[in-house]
Amino acid sequence: MGERLRSGLGWLAAPSPAPRLPDDEVARRYPRLRAQVFIGIFVGYAGFYLIRNNVPLVGSLLIDEGRMNPVGLGIIANAALIAYGFSKFFSGIVSDRSNARLFLPIGLALSAVANLLIAGVPWLSSSIAMFAIVMFVNGWVQGMGWPPSGRVLVHWFSTSERGIKTSIWNVAHNVGGFFVGVLAALGLQLTGDDWRSVFWLPALVALAVALFAFLMIRDTPESQGLPPIEKYRDDPAKVEADAHEAETLSTWQTIEKYVLRNRTMVLLALANVCVYALRYGILTWTPVYLSEVRNASLTGGIAGFSLFELAGIVGTILCGWLSDKIFRGNRSITGIVFMIAVAAATAVYWLAPADVPLWIPLATVTVIGGLIYGPVMLIGLQALDLSPRNVAGTAAGFTGLFGYVLGATMASSGVGLVVHNFGWDLTFALLIALCLLAVVFLAIINRDEKKSIAEHRAHAVVS
Missing domain, CATH: 1.20.1250.20 (MFS general substrate transporter like domains)
Structure with missing residues (x-):
């Protein structure tokens, strides 16, 4: 599959597998x-x-x-x-x-x-x-x-x-x-x-x-004379390309089957639109919102922006750990939990009385930042998990295309238009609606992921 494209890449093409190293060298x-x-x-x-x-x-x-x-x-x-x-x-x-x-x-x-x-x-x-x-x-x-x-x-x-x-x-x-x-x-x-x-x-x-x-x-690993990671860790992938198809399908046919006409990938892309719109809708407009509604200084508004990003480090790592250890690889359920929490935190950020101390909206926007970056990471990870390795980058890129071109531009331009014409109340109501819409998409994807996990375990037992 994809030999024509691969050969056309010349020196940039992926290297061929090297001769397998001895077991002791592999272990080292x-x-x-x-x-x-x-x-x-x-x-x-x-x-x-x-x-x-x-x-x-x-x-x-x-x-x-x-x-x-x-x-x-x-x-x-x-x-x-x-x-x-x-x-x-x-x-x-x-x-x-x-x-x-x-x-x-x-x-x-x-x-x-x-x-x-x-x-x-x-x-x-x-x-x-x-x-x-x-x-x-x-x-x-x-x-x-x-x-x-x-x-x-x-x-x-x-x-x-x-x-x-x-x-x-x-x-x-x-x-x-x-x-x-x-x-x-x-x-x-x-x-x-x-x-x-x-x-x-x-x-x-x-x-x-x-x-x-x-x-x-x-x-x-194969290019270094090592076995595939699934064999090395005895951990089969959730999705594998059919061996016959890998030989017979063209690059475009493979992308069409596993990405463009794959319901799960399309739903992940749509969920990414919602997640990115909320991420940039809150982040980009935090200094303006804190200044106009919460009477924050310029420094206070920038502080909210910085805290949002800083909290993302902790939230992303926590989300990844939870998806592996608590939810046992089920990225959809993890994402649903985080997006419901994002909706709740966004509601507090919006509905808190105007005269509350500034530290309360600052703390709330920090929580939102800590929560939203988990689903941002998870959607890309799900695209990797739920597609064969030979189209994993394409699948993740497909979800990113929707997230950036539709979600991020919606946040930068669309939020500004809504705020200008209808005010902050409708803006936040729409952002929370996007959170809930993402939950719906992830719930549908969860059915596919459960099936994939079941097949993964059945395959491991048979092997």
């Missing part, structure tokens, strides 16, 4: 390489967030210097966002047949180059149109980060451990998001508030990260 090398590749994708993916979209960090400077207006900033941000959403899907198709050791570092290096061009070539930042084009390109190569990371997670970590491993890896974006702020502040301090430093300094660090990722990542 497997644990070390698992730790090594995990560090590689964690640091590598964090590197993408150093240079994903640094325009908002210097938006006020760009406006003050007369380079653009708020509308222009929105156009540039949406260009990067839409490109990233589409790229996450199409890069997933290519990544499933590519060498993860090359694919991720190349995407990160290209993104760094795009940021260096913005900083170093004046005419590229002289107009909104040119700036948006470069950020569209940046958003596209940014989409080369998630799929190879998902490929590594699928091939090096088995189903029963993948929840906690994916949740730990997923907080790489929080780590990257933290350090981009540090680098931006450092760059502005060193250059006397030259906005270009917010692009070139993180880009230089990202190039070093790309080299580190290349040195650490390996594509698959």
Whole structure:
């Protein structure tokens, strides 16, 4: 399957299996390489967030210097966002047949180059149109980060451990998001508030990260002479591609069967729209809401934004651990529990009396951030779990396409329109409705997941 695409990739194609190593060498090398590749994708993916979209960090400077207006900033941000959403899907198709050791570092290096061009070539930042084009390109190569990371997670970590491993890896974006702020502040301090430093300094660090990722990542265990992870840990996958189909179906036919016409994947994509709309609907508008409704200062509003992101680290890891240890790999039930809790916390955030102390809405938005990032991670994880390994990146990219292009843009543009025309009450009512709609989608998916788990256990008994 996919031999034509694979052969067309040339030097970027996934390496063929190496001769199997002796058992004692397998026992020695497997644990070390698992730790090594995990560090590689964690640091590598964090590197993408150093240079994903640094325009908002210097938006006020760009406006003050007369380079653009708020509308222009929105156009540039949406260009990067839409490109990233589409790229996450199409890069997933290519990544499933590519060498993860090359694919991720190349995407990160290209993104760094795009940021260096913005900083170093004046005419590229002289107009909104040119700036948006470069950020569209940046958003596209940014989409080369998630799929190879998902490929590594699928091939090096088995189903029963993948929840906690994916949740730990997923907080790489929080780590990257933290350090981009540090680098931006450092760059502005060193250059006397030259906005270009917010692009070139993180880009230089990202190039070093790309080299580190290349040195650490390996594509698959089989390419290193090791057995598949399912055999190594005696932990069969939930879904496997039919051997005959793998030989006879084309790349597109396989994607069509396991992704585009797969009800579970479509429902996961729709659930992702709801989750991303709520994530960005709360996060993006927290400073404005706290200022307008809760009478918070600018510092207080930014504090709410930061607490939301910080809490996501703890919430994501907790969610992954619960999905593995308490819910025994059932990601749908875990997601349902978290989304119901998100709906409740959002209601408190909205309905608390206007005269309550500021720490109460700040604490509530922190709880929302801690809860929502779990389902964000879980949906991508479910796409990996519930699809064959040879289309896992494509499946995760498909859910990401919906989440970013529909969910995130709905949050950035749609929430603003609703707030402007109808006020905060209807806005929060709609956000809570999205929470509940996500619960409905996950409940339907749960039936499929229960069937998959039952088949997984039956297969393990027979084997």
